[in-house]
Amino acid sequence: MRKHVIAGNWKMNKVLSEAEAFLENISGKVPENEKVEAIVCAAFPFLPALVEKAKGTKVKIAAQNMHFEESGAFTGEVSPVMLHDIGVTHVVLGHSERREYFAETDETVNKKVHAAMKHGLIPIVCVGETLKQREANETMSVVETQVKEALKGLSPDQIGKTIIAYEPIWAIGTGKTASSSDANEVCAHIRKVVGEIASKETADKIIIQYGGSVKPANIDELLSQPDIDGALVGGASLEAESFLQLVEAGAK
Numbered sequence: 001m002r003k004h005v006i007a008g009n010w011k012m013n014k015v016l017s018e019a020e021a022f023l024e025n026i027s028g029k030v031p032e033n034e035k036v037e038a039i040v041c042a043a044f045p046f047l048p049a050l051v052e053k054a055k056g057t058k059v060k061i062a063a064q065n066m067h068f069e070e071s072g073a074f075t076g077e078v079s080p081v082m083l084h085d086i087g088v089t090h091v092v093l094g095h096s097e098r099r100e101y102f103a104e105t106d107e108t109v110n111k112k113v114h115a116a117m118k119h120g121l122i123p124i125v126c127v128g129e130t131l132k133q134r135e136a137n138e139t140m141s142v143v144e145t146q147v148k149e150a151l152k153g154l155s156p157d158q159i160g161k162t163i164i165a166y167e168p169i170w171a172i173g174t175g176k177t178a179s180s181s182d183a184n185e186v187c188a189h190i191r192k193v194v195g196e197i198a199s200k201e202t203a204d205k206i207i208i209q210y211g212g213s214v215k216p217a218n219i220d221e222l223l224s225q226p227d228i229d230g231a232l233v234g235g236a237s238l239e240a241e242s243f244l245q246l247v248e249a250g251a252k
Ligand SMILES: O=C(CO)COP(=O)(O)O
Pocket: 009, 095, 167, 171, 172, 173, 174, 175, 211, 212, 213, 214, 232, 233, 234, 235, 236
């Protein structure tokens, strides 16, 4: 049985005091059972403090991006070595906002996935189609290409450790959620692709999240789908109370 992984992607929100207060609010309240894992994906300046606050709790701390090189003349960038060194466990890679505004490509995502694996970070790889692509019936092929390119060159074992987040771009921050069956259909396709490029065992193991306007009101329905193993949540992860509700749904 795969566990549910609920990850809150705060994006470029909060100041340090708010980030710390959030962690204090949820610590001790995250369900202790093995069915769910809770991750907070925060901006770089908050990471050391959040890792410290999360010690002794079940909450894991993730970055929202990183560079693929270990060190060097890359002004303004943060390396996988730095993230691992401070106790970050996960990193979001290839989020659609990074692909759209910061020139992230399938190629750089692939380099970052390899770098994450090398340095002991679990990548949360985001894939998803635009509204135009969905309307042109290109969803499956777009997502399939993104998955294959992101995972290129990884061993089946490494692929099995990766988390994939299916986030249809038209559902992000819009209040429009993919219907649970549509979301499941794409997640099932991703699992099939993973089976082809790795193995059936890997496909059975890999965690595939859905993201896009996930809220306490729709999480149960989404998690009831066989191929949806969790959620990558933006807006509804900003308040401790609603994030906890999502995690509690994952623990059922
Ligand atoms: O982009 C997302 C998470 O990475 C989804 O954001 P929303 O939950 O705000 O739609």
